[in-house]
Amino acid sequence: MILEAKGIKKSYGKRQNRTEVLKGIDLNIEKGEFVSIMGASGSGKTTLLNVLSSIDRVTSGHIFIEDEDMTILKDKQLAEFRKNDLGFMFQEYNLLNTLTVKENILLPLSIRNKKKAEVEEQFKLVAKELEIYELKDKYPSEISGGQQQRTSAARAYIHQPKIIFADEPTGALDSKAANNLLRKLQQLNDKSNSTIMMVTHDATAASYSTRVIFLKDGLIYSTLRKGERSQEDYYKEIMNTQSVLGGVGVES
Numbered sequence: 679m680i681l682e683a684k685g686i687k688k689s690y691g692k693r694q695n696r697t698e699v700l701k702g703i704d705l706n707i708e709k710g711e712f713v714s715i716m717g718a719s720g721s722g723k724t725t726l727l728n729v730l731s732s733i734d735r736v737t738s739g740h741i742f743i744e745d746e747d748m749t750i751l752k753d754k755q756l757a758e759f760r761k762n763d764l765g766f767m768f769q770e771y772n773l774l775n776t777l778t779v780k781e782n783i784l785l786p787l788s789i790r791n792k793k794k795a796e797v798e799e800q801f802k803l804v805a806k807e808l809e810i811y812e813l814k815d816k817y818p819s820e821i822s823g824g825q826q827q828r829t830s831a832a833r834a835y836i837h838q839p840k841i842i843f844a845d846e847p848t849g850a851l852d853s854k855a856a857n858n859l860l861r862k863l864q865q866l867n868d869k870s871n872s873t874i875m876m877v878t879h880d881a882t883a884a885s886y887s888t889r890v891i892f893l894k895d896g897l898i899y900s901t902l903r904k905g906e907r908s909q910e911d912y913y914k915e916i917m918n919t920q921s922v923l924g925g926v927g928v929e930s
C-alpha cells in the first residue's frame with residue numbers, strides 16, 4: 679500500500695462559521711493505481727487532494743505514505759517530503775515564464791545532487807515520453823496549452839515521485855489536448871507503474887483511470903473499478919453513477 683488514509687476530517691472556519699468539508703474518509707491506494715476523485719462542485723475534492731498531498735493539514739485522522747504518518751510531521755519535514763517524493767499538476771499549468779520548457783521540467787531536480795549525464799538522460803526519457811522534447815528550448819508562452827500541460831506533467835514526474843497528485847489537469851484544455859494528456863498519464867501509469875491521484879469533474883477524463891472515487895456530503899459515496907471493462911463501458915458506468923449522485927452541479 680502506498681497511501682493509507684484513516685478517518686480523515688477537515689473543517690474550515692471557526693465557531694459558528696465552522697463547516698466540516700470532509701467527514702471521515704478512509705482510503706487505501708495501492709502502488710501503481712491511477713485513481714480519479716469525482717463529485718459535485720464543492721463536495722470537497724480539492725480539499726481531499728490537498729490534505730492527502732500534505733499541501734493542507736487534516737483536522738483529524740491520519741495519512742500514511744509508505745507507512746510514514748504524514749500528519750505528525752513538522753512543516754519543514756513535510757515541505758521536504760513534498761519536494762522530494764511527490765509530484766503536482768494543477769488546472770493552471772504553473773510554469774515559470776522566464777524559464778524554458780527544459781528548465782521548468784528540471785526544476786524539481788535542481789536542488790538534488792545528481793550527475794549531469796544522469797539528469798540529461800532522465801530528461802530526454804520523460805520529455806520524449808510526453809512528446810515535448812523538440813520544444814525543450816522554447817518558453818511557455820511559445821507553446822500551446824496542451825504542450826504546457828504536458829510540460830507540467832513532465833515536471834511532476836521527472837524526480838520519479840511516489841505519487842503524482844493532479845487537480846483538474848485537463849480543466850483548461852480542449853478535448854483533443856485533454857485526451858492527449860490523459861493518454862500520456864495513462865502511459866506513465868502503465869509503463870512506469872507510477873501512482874496517480876487525479877481530481878476531475880469530467881467522466882471522459884475519469885475513464886482513463888483504474889478506479890473512480892465519488893464524494894458526496896464529505897464522505898465516499900461509492901467506488902468504481904475499471905476491471906476488465908472496456909474504456910467505453912467504464913465511461914458509461916461513471917456517467918450512471920454521476921447522474922445518481924446528482925451530476926456535476928453544485929452541492930446543495
Ligand SMILES: Nc1ncnc2c1ncn2[C@@H]1O[C@H](COP(=O)(O)OP(=O)(O)OP(=O)(O)O)[C@@H](O)[C@H]1O
Nearest residue numbers: 690691699717718719720721722723724725726879
Ligand atoms: N480555505 C477555505 N476556507 C474555507 N472554506 C473552504 C476553503 N477551501 C474550501 N472551502 C469550502 O469547502 C468546500 C469544498 O471545497 P473544495 O474546493 O474542496 O470543493 P471541490 O469539490 O474541489 O469543488 P470544485 O469542483 O468546484 O473545484 C466548499 O464549500 C468550499 O467553499
Ligand SMILES: [Mg+2]
Nearest residue numbers: 723724725877
Ligand atoms: Mg476543486
